[in-house]
Structures are given as C-alpha cells and as structure tokens.
Amino acid sequence: MFDSRRKFLKAAGLGSLALFFLSSCKKLGLSSKKKFKGNVIIIGGGAAGIYAGYLLKELGIEFTILEASDKMGGRMGKLTGFSDYPIDLGAQWMHGNQSIVGEMVELFQADVSLDDTEYMYWFENELIPTLPKSVDIFDKDGLPDLSFADFAMQKGLSPSYLPIIESLAGDYGADASDLSARWVYEEEQNWSSGEGDYKFKETFYDLIFSNFGAQVANNVTVNSIVNTIDYSSDKVLVSTNSGQQFSADKVLITVPITILQSNDISFVPPLPVNKTTAFSKIGMGAGMKVFMKFSSHFFADNIYGGAVCAAYFNDAIGKNTADHVLIAFVMGQQAEALSAMNSDQSIINALLAELDTMYNGQASANFLGAFVQDYFKAPFIRGAYSYSKVGMNKNTRAIAAESVNSCLFFGGEAMNLNGHHQTVHGAIETAYREVMKIMKEV
Ligand SMILES: Cc1cc2nc3c(=O)[nH]c(=O)nc-3n(C[C@H](O)[C@H](O)[C@H](O)COP(=O)(O)OP(=O)(O)OC[C@H]3O[C@@H](n4cnc5c(N)ncnc54)[C@H](O)[C@@H]3O)c2cc1C
Numbered sequence: 001m002f003d004s005r006r007k008f009l010k011a012a013g014l015g016s017l018a019l020f021f022l023s024s025c026k027k028l029g030l031s032s033k034k035k036f037k038g039n040v041i042i043i044g045g046g047a048a049g050i051y052a053g054y055l056l057k058e059l060g061i062e063f064t065i066l067e068a069s070d071k072m073g074g075r076m077g078k079l080t081g082f083s084d085y086p087i088d089l090g091a092q093w094m095h096g097n098q099s100i101v102g103e104m105v106e107l108f109q110a111d112v113s114l115d116d117t118e119y120m121y122w123f124e125n126e127l128i129p130t131l132p133k134s135v136d137i138f139d140k141d142g143l144p145d146l147s148f149a150d151f152a153m154q155k156g157l158s159p160s161y162l163p164i165i166e167s168l169a170g171d172y173g174a175d176a177s178d179l180s181a182r183w184v185y186e187e188e189q190n191w192s193s194g195e196g197d198y199k200f201k202e203t204f205y206d207l208i209f210s211n212f213g214a215q216v217a218n219n220v221t222v223n224s225i226v227n228t229i230d231y232s233s234d235k236v237l238v239s240t241n242s243g244q245q246f247s248a249d250k251v252l253i254t255v256p257i258t259i260l261q262s263n264d265i266s267f268v269p270p271l272p273v274n275k276t277t278a279f280s281k282i283g284m285g286a287g288m289k290v291f292m293k294f295s296s297h298f299f300a301d302n303i304y305g306g307a308v309c310a311a312y313f314n315d316a317i318g319k320n321t322a323d324h325v326l327i328a329f330v331m332g333q334q335a336e337a338l339s340a341m342n343s344d345q346s347i348i349n350a351l352l353a354e355l356d357t358m359y360n361g362q363a364s365a366n367f368l369g370a371f372v373q374d375y376f377k378a379p380f381i382r383g384a385y386s387y388s389k390v391g392m393n394k395n396t397r398a399i400a401a402e403s404v405n406s407c408l409f410f411g412g413e414a415m416n417l418n419g420h421h422q423t424v425h426g427a428i429e430t431a432y433r434e435v436m437k438i439m440k441e442v
Pocket of ligand 1: 044073091095227255265289384413414424425
C-alpha cells in the first residue's frame, strides 16, 4: 500500500514521518480546511498524547505536553539489561494488523510475527492441552448484563472452570465477577483491526516512541503533575502540583480513566455530572507483569488458570534470544493481592510456588531472576486498562469522551469508541479523533 507512495516521497525528499503525516491528514480530512490557530496543552505523554502532539506539530499548531512522571511512555515502556533482548514492559502485542499501528509497522518495516503458540490449562490440579468443555461465553446478541463469572455458571460450567474464566477476564484487565459479558460482546462487534496478535522482534515501545516520541520530545515537560484545569474564562488555565501555570485555547486530556475517576485533577467549573457518572461506569482494575528468567524452557508458551496468576506467557516468542523469559500477566484481584505484598521478592516467591506446583519444582530449580512491573502502584496509571463493566451502557464511553465547552477534549484508550479500547492503536485513534475536533474549532 505504501510502496509507490514511499518511492514518490523519497524522490521528493520527504522522510517517512512526512509520509505518515500526509496519510494521517488524508484520514483526518485536514489540509487547507485548517481553521484552528490557537495553542493546545496535552495532558499525558502516553501513546495518545504523544501521537496527538505529533499531529499538531505537523499541522504547525503550538502545543505543550505535560507529563506527570519523569518520562514519556505511560503504559508502554522498555526494559534493557534484564535479558539479551529489549523487553516491552507494558503493551507488547499488536492486536490485529488492520489499524494505524499496522500501517506504522508497514511504513517503518518493523519486524513482527504472529504469536499463535499452544495453550495449556491448569485445570483441576493438572496441566492439560484441551478443556473438557468449551468456555466460549460471550457469543450472542441481547445478553442480560451479567458478569463473565455469572454467565459462565448460567451456561452450565462447573466452578472448576472459574479460574479459566478468570484468565479470560484477565485478558480484558478485569475480574470475571465484574466484566460484563454483554458489553464485551457488544463492543467487540465494532472491532475492525483484524485477527491475531503480533509480537515485535524489537519493541512495540520503539515503534511509537523512537519514531513519534522523538519528534515531540522538545515539547514534553515531564514531572508536571496537573492538578487543576480552570476553563471558566476564554483561556484554559492548567496548574501543576509544583505551582506552574500554563494557559491554552484548547486542552486535550489523555490521562488514564483511574485518574479521572479519582479526582486527581480538579475542574473549574466541575465537569457535567453525566460525564463524571460515565467515568465511574468504566472499569479499570489492577495490572502487573512479572518477567521471570529461567535457565531452561520447562514451561508451556501460554499457561491459563493459575490461582495466583491466571495467565503466563513465554516472552521469547518472536524474539531473537537464547534466554527463557516467562511473563506472569496478572490482572484484577490477583494483581491487587500481589501488589499488596510487602516486597517484590514476596511476589516472585508466590509466583514461583505456583509454577513449582505446576512443574514439579522446576521453576525454583531453574530460576535466574525477575523484574516486577506493577502498573497498579504506578502513581499516574493505577491499573491496567479500561474494561466494560457490569452496569455500563451503550453510550457510556461516548459520554465520557464528549468535549466540554469546545475547549476540553478527551482522548486515551478508555475514550475509544470503536471497540479498540485497551489497545495502543485504540489510544492513537482517539488522538486522531480529538485533533480533528480541535482543528475544526475556530
Ligand atoms: C500490563 C499491560 C499490558 C498491555 N498490553 C497491551 C498489548 O499487548 N497491546 C496493546 O495494544 N495494548 C496493551 N496494553 C494497553 C496499552 O498499553 C494502552 O491502551 C495504551 O498504552 C494507553 O495509552 P494512553 O495514551 O491512552 O494512556 P497512558 O499510556 O496511560 O498515558 C497517559 C499518561 O498520562 C499521565 N498522567 C496521569 N495523570 C497525570 C496528571 N495529573 N498530569 C499529567 N500527566 C498525567 C501518565 O503518567 C501517563 O504517561 C497493555 C497495558 C498494560 C498495563
């Protein structure tokens, strides 16, 4: 798709990012129609905030990105030195390749491969390759708003299946008791990004932050914890914990939904009640990844159904490595329980004990080291990703994402309305959408 255009642009002396921008503009319907001439503050330097900054830069709009932590990345990060390949701390799979991220992969010729390795289930104290019964639990229209756990029981699955249902819910960053079978089903009807999960030979982090992050790095002010957004007059005033004040014509807020729910940021005047109610109806549970390095590959590539951690994945899939790294992908109450332990060592011990039970002591015997990435404890994230909670409704995300007074705009993965929340490409799509809205403002 890009080949002929790439040749043309190369000949015209334009680099790949210019090419990407042109493609972005085409999708945004932007060019001479550009109206907005003011300045923008973006709050949050994750995938959505950085990509919005990139678009504004290319459009020649003045902008600043205020990031609370000491670096950009948000729920994406890169760990080097732990293994012989760089590790993605947060997002690591491209979910489907029919998306803006799929286009970036193609453009930058990132090396990705389909991760379609075999599953093993820890079921009734045994590791087995196939479950006795299918747990396909969200398969029809018009479901009552039941949780995954309740729906599974209604479908006649025995309580032995609950740990497996928990691991399914964990993929959605939720507990089976809180994740709505109905809204997951309905939101997934909108999914248009293609099938399959792809691993990056290098890192997903670099695809976004080495390419687009580098473009806007000079506009990012780190350690800027926004605590107040005053939109009571013509200019929006944004204040930080350290007493800095910024003023802008438009503000794009891309912080995680947990931050909006917990009122870390005061809005003056307060946001409309229907909007704050919508925030509260979107779920976001605890989330943690623990990378464990072993001296041998004694484990299956995907292990579902553990009571301490419902899902373990072989991180070496798709990587050029001699190392054996298993990820404990812990979500919901399991992540809360581990996060409450008093040290990383206690977390690691609990996981090793579970793996030892599954693999007859081989985990401890082969253990070389571990790295704990706890997003629940990360002060400006406080969870994994948004999920469709029992009690939400069809318009919840749309109301949460509505702009306010033509000056406050809302992006980030939880504000995705295409069924692509919980993903990097979903976060980036909201950057597109909100920049388009801003550019149409006078
Ligand atoms: C463990 C884990 C695994 C995942 N795996 C995948 C995967 O394989 N594939 C995939 O596509 N997606 C995955 N995701 C989801 C993906 O990482 C997110 O959807 C995406 O990165 C969210 O980007 P964002 O810009 O919306 O939010 P964030 O990345 O959270 O960025 C928001 C930023 O706002 C900042 N902030 C918060 N409060 C303030 C404040 N008061 N002032 C200023 N700044 C503030 C935060 O520090 C943060 O940097 C995963 C997420 C997690 C946690």
